[in-house]
Amino acid sequence: MEVTNVSIVLLGACAMLALSTGIILFVVQYQRKVIRHKQQLDVINRQKEKELTEAAIRAEEDERMRIAAELHDDVGATLASVRLYLRMANKEGAGSEAFEQSQQLIDETIGKIRSLSHRLQPAMLQRLGLQMALQSFFDVFNKSGVIQIDFSGDELPALDENKSLALYRIMQELMNNTLKHAGADRAEVSAEREGNKLELRFSHNGQQGITQERFQEYIYKKDATGLKNIVNRLKVLNGSISFDKEDNWYHTIIHIPL
Numbered sequence: 273m274e275v276t277n278v279s280i281v282l283l284g285a286c287a288m289l290a291l292s293t294g295i296i297l298f299v300v301q302y303q304r305k306v307i308r309h310k311q312q313l314d315v316i317n318r319q320k321e322k323e324l325t326e327a328a329i330r331a332e333e334d335e336r337m338r339i340a341a342e343l344h345d346d347v348g349a350t351l352a353s354v355r356l357y358l359r360m361a362n363k364e365g366a367g368s369e370a371f372e373q374s375q376q377l378i379d380e381t382i383g384k385i386r387s388l389s390h391r392l393q394p395a396m397l398q399r400l401g402l403q404m405a406l407q408s409f410f411d412v413f414n415k416s417g418v419i420q421i422d423f424s425g426d427e428l429p430a431l432d433e434n435k436s437l438a439l440y441r442i443m444q445e446l447m448n449n450t451l452k453h454a455g456a457d458r459a460e461v462s463a464e465r466e467g468n469k470l471e472l473r474f475s476h477n478g479q480q481g482i483t484q485e486r487f488q489e490y491i492y493k494k495d496a497t498g499l500k501n502i503v504n505r506l507k508v509l510n511g512s513i514s515f516d517k518e519d520n521w522y523h524t525i526i527h528i529p530l
Contacts, residue, residue: 350381402436403428403463406443410461419451424462429470429530438505439472439528445498446474446524454478454522465530472526481522484515 354377360370397405403425410421431439443461450456456478464471482490482499490496491503506513511528 350377350384353377354381397436397440398433401428402431402439405436405440406461409440409443409447413447419457419459421459421461424460426463427465428463429465431530435509435528438509439526442502442505442526443472443474445502449498450476450478454480468530470528470530472528474524474526475521477521481517482515482524483517483522487513487515 354374357370357374357377361368361374364370406425406428407423410423413419413421447459450459454476456476459474459476461475462473464473487499491499502513506526506528509528511526513527514525516523516525
């Protein structure tokens, strides 16, 4: 009887030891799996960060190349024509047709250079601030009849130059994406201050738009340059972006610290 009891105790002890060993092995394996998963996520996140940075650099380079091409092909060609007309005017006199033509071409060149300058840094943004610059930008679309934009920017505070330009470019990108892909005829833009944060909300009634789920899908696609530009500008501002859909309206919500 005693032997039987000892055997039962030993078997119980062995079972407990086996169970404890199994639990320890399971915990070790689980921890290893968690570590491997974390390492894989770190690699993926680093790769995604790299892709976003590369996309921002490509976008900046593309813009520089477009401006360089316009300066060379358009402005440069116009100035070359001006030179020819001035040579003719030098022979024919100040009241000649060649002289008048050269003046006209010079005026056109000035307009083109101003346009390029506006693309680099909107003049109204520098003179009147972000609220008036955005109002002027949206008014262009309202007058075109393509889309009606209601803008409420009374709560936009005075921001420094970098923040103002970044938000202006973000709104440009959102408008461009809406016109290209959404098929919307109405949009609403509002600004609201919440303590030490600024919320900008861009909404439209298009047939297509971005939700939070689609954002996670689109952001790492190679052709999502506009979306990547927005994300990179917000990273510089320590801001965030989120998306929602409600009552057939798509909403883009941006938060930046003040």
